[in-house]
Amino acid sequence: MIELVRTNDPVVISFIEALLRDARIEFFVADQNMSIVEGSLGVLPRRVMVASDEIERAKRLLVDAGIKDEIRDA
Known part of the structure; x- marks a missing residue:
């Protein structure tokens, strides 16, 4: 899987999850449970990971x- 987005913003993560889910693009949110370690401060970014064969489609979806600007190395 390839990193599509890295952000601390839970609203952005939620929006991207909805977009990817609706487009039937398989994804995984990494570091989601790190809030336990950091004390729910939102300091550590979460990463949205997408399969390598879907990364270009996922990027187009976010652009559309x-x-x-949320795309990693856009």
């Missing part, structure tokens, strides 16, 4: 949704 107006959040291209």
Whole structure:
């Protein structure tokens, strides 16, 4: 899997999850449970990971949704 997005913003993560789910793109949110370690401060970023064969489609989806600045190495 390839990192699509890295952010501390739970709203952005939720929006991206909804977009990917609706597009039937398989994804995984890494570091989601790190809030236990950090004390729920939101300091550690979460990473949205997408299969390598779907990464370009996922990037296009985020661009079309107006959040291209969230794409890692856009």
